[in-house]
Amino acid sequence: EMAKLTQLIDNEVFWAYATYTTIVLLKMMLMSPITAYFRITRKAFANPEDTASLGKGESAKKFLRTDPDVERVRRGHLNDLENIVPFLGIGLLYALCGPELSTALLHFRIFTGARILHTFAYLIPLPQPSRGLSWAVGYAVTISMAYQVLKTTLYL
């Protein structure tokens, strides 16, 4: 009988990856309710059907507008996508390349911390270079993992 996949993955690095990836994806998902919160409190919507409960005709149309706070959260959300998608893919491959657990944990923890800091730096907002630096740290961690993957697997 085949062993179950869950038994085969007897690999602490993989489970560390699972934990940190889930945390960082949940953090990214949090941007959606934050966007909704600002859209509702600032009364700034993108779709006519979203303003139907606020009034009819011309009186509802004025809520179809952009708002600086809404746009700020949306930029933070898009920046998450641009940076967490590479972490998702490269991090998985890195975890399967057999790195030392302590090295892998260092990568996953720094990336996750940097992306949480990035969100605070973007939404508060903190003065630069807070946001720039937290972005750069997460970026550098992903490059470091990508280097390990290519060193281990390079197959062109």
Place this chain on the structure above:
Amino acid sequence: EMAKLTQLIDNEVFWAYATYTTIVLLKMMLMSPITAYFRITRKAFANPEDTASLGKGESAKKFLRTDPDVERVRRGHLNDLENIVPFLGIGLLYALCGPELSTALLHFRIFTGARILHTFAYLIPLPQPSRGLSWAVGYAVTISMAYQVLKTTLYL
């Protein structure tokens, strides 16, 4: 001799994940030709080189504009990215955590159905709260899977 990876993955939950993830990613990919369809029929383009066949100089420039139908599809596409990326990552980890097949299928089917409904609600468009509810259902399924992953793997 090593067993092949494909034999090792003797895991119905994993193959169910593969099927539903592929379906929901194909659905997301469908947003690209729909965007192209509206750009062409509405003559609303983002790049000067895309309007070259429609005329020269000033006569082509008037097609460099936004159109409400094009922007609607693009918002739907971005919402897909924001929600399907977490499903892709968290769903994979969930499938590897050894859930019951029936529970896993319930999660995958509800998520996939909710995202298909979300697209119809966005593009027709249906009156609210159709789009809001279909978004919330997919979001809740992802949170439920994330909870299972963290309960199984928590490794900080």
Place this chain on the structure above:
Amino acid sequence: EMAKLTQLIDNEVFWAYATYTTIVLLKMMLMSPITAYFRITRKAFANPEDTASLGKGESAKKFLRTDPDVERVRRGHLNDLENIVPFLGIGLLYALCGPELSTALLHFRIFTGARILHTFAYLIPLPQPSRGLSWAVGYAVTISMAYQVLKTTLYL
């Protein structure tokens, strides 16, 4: 004792996937510094805190603007996300479905080449249909892999 996961993945197709996915994700990540380069040289920023070093009050406000070169890179970046996310997910599942190594390499190489061409076509920019064709080739490769995944795993 359990074999290590890294030994279990004795699978050339999987390592080819790892290499090409890492390359194509690094290519996508390159869009961030290119965006930053154009924001700085064109002095076109999205956040007030980013313009603080350029002047105070009204004199800094004029740098909060969109610039055609910046917007072009951002559109290229978003197009990468829309197309590389499906490749990331569907490509992984395809690699686990046991395709022939030569067929899999053909898929991965053509996709990676098409996305690199797409970036050049977008940023130079090359006249159409360069960008459209390179997009369509990457799209078709992903559809072909999705077809293989569904043929192998279909489990509804």
